[in-house]
Amino acid sequence: MNETMPFPAISDKPALESGTILAPKFNRDGLVTAVVTDHEDGTLLMVAHMNDEALALTLESGIAHFFSRSRQRIWKKGETSGNLQTVEEIRVDCDQDAVWLKVSVAGHQAACHTGRKSCFYRRIEKNEAAGRFALVFDDDTPRFNPRDVYETR
Amino acid sequence: MNETMPFPAISDKPALESGTILAPKFNRDGLVTAVVTDHEDGTLLMVAHMNDEALALTLESGIAHFFSRSRQRIWKKGETSGNLQTVEEIRVDCDQDAVWLKVSVAGHQAACHTGRKSCFYRRIEKNEAAGRFALVFDDDTPRFNPRDVYETR
Numbered sequence: 001m002n003e004t005m006p007f008p009a010i011s012d013k014p015a016l017e018s019g020t021i022l023a024p025k026f027n028r029d030g031l032v033t034a035v036v037t038d039h040e041d042g043t044l045l046m047v048a049h050m051n052d053e054a055l056a057l058t059l060e061s062g063i064a065h066f067f068s069r070s071r072q073r074i075w076k077k078g079e080t081s082g083n084l085q086t087v088e089e090i091r092v093d094c095d096q097d098a099v100w101l102k103v104s105v106a107g108h109q110a111a112c113h114t115g116r117k118s119c120f121y122r123r124i125e126k127n128e129a130a131g132r133f134a135l136v137f138d139d140d141t142p143r144f145n146p147r148d149v150y151e152t153r
Numbered sequence: 154m155n156e157t158m159p160f161p162a163i164s165d166k167p168a169l170e171s172g173t174i175l176a177p178k179f180n181r182d183g184l185v186t187a188v189v190t191d192h193e194d195g196t197l198l199m200v201a202h203m204n205d206e207a208l209a210l211t212l213e214s215g216i217a218h219f220f221s222r223s224r225q226r227i228w229k230k231g232e233t234s235g236n237l238q239t240v241e242e243i244r245v246d247c248d249q250d251a252v253w254l255k256v257s258v259a260g261h262q263a264a265c266h267t268g269r270k271s272c273f274y275r276r277i278e279k280n281e282a283a284g285r286f287a288l289v290f291d292d293d294t295p296r297f298n299p300r301d302v303y304e305t306r
Contacts (some may be wrong), residue, residue, distance in 0.1 A: 021287070047188060047251040059286055091274075091275060092277055093272040093273050094265055098272075114170060114171075119247045119248075119251075120244040120245065123243070133175045134175065
């Protein structure tokens with residue numbers, strides 16, 4: 001791996017959109033969006049970000065790595081909780097500023113730090129009583145207790 | 154709709170993650186990430202962004218609106234091509250910086266400006282011959298010709 005520049009840059013739009021060269025279009029923070037779905041049932045598990053190193057590590061190892069914006073460092077997803085994500089397939093979008101990972105989740109099969117399978121455990125619904133819109137929980141079964149997994153460290 | 158501030162802001166993490174109040178956490182550009190999947194078969198169609206106005210318009214109208222970063226304006230998806238997206242369900246993630254739209258697509262049933270159903274029409278694969286990684290097309294059937302739809306305008 002070329003440590004200084006793992007991926008080429010392509011500014012030509014037709015080449016970026018119609019070519020076979022992986023040339024991720026990192027934003028001004030050096031990140032692309034990563035969308036993670038369950039390889040088995042297609043559930044949207046989480047949305048995260050990758051810098052060039054995280055994407056290269058993911059491609060090389062087959063295990064999802066992201067870039068934590070809050071901690072400003074590489075984040076091997078599931079390293080603490082055991083919920084590692086094995087990448088079954090990875091795709092890129094037309095303008096190469098987003099990747100789609102289809103994964104199998106180890107451990108508790110949970111992708112959310114709240115212990116739930118998916119981070120998207122709340123629907124947005126019209127509710128005049130509670131203001132204009134309210135959130136409705138409909139996958140509210142944590143698969144692990146975050147306090148057991150994270151807070152003793 | 155309150156034009157100046159359609160959504161409340163919540164900085165308390167437990168309230169943001171465990172509450173029933175929609176309080177999107179817009180980034181420094183005033184955007185959240187919007188992930189759009191096909192309501193019927195779950196395909197990831199596209200990733201885009203919403204400012205507060207786009208999210209409010211989407212929620213009020215039931216038709217997906219985004220914020221175009223390149224054009225810096227509200228973008229009613231499909232307005233030109235006819236591929237409007239009707240929102241069947243909308244969800245928010247744990248920290249409320251991403252929303253998930255499950256949509257039905259009108260017109261050509263295409264979400265990508267290249268004419269394809271999905272923007273994610275290329276897999277990333279290991280390919281030592283073509284450098285380390287190469288892109289492989291596997292949904293390469295445009296449903297409309299972008300030149301007919303966009304370039305005569």
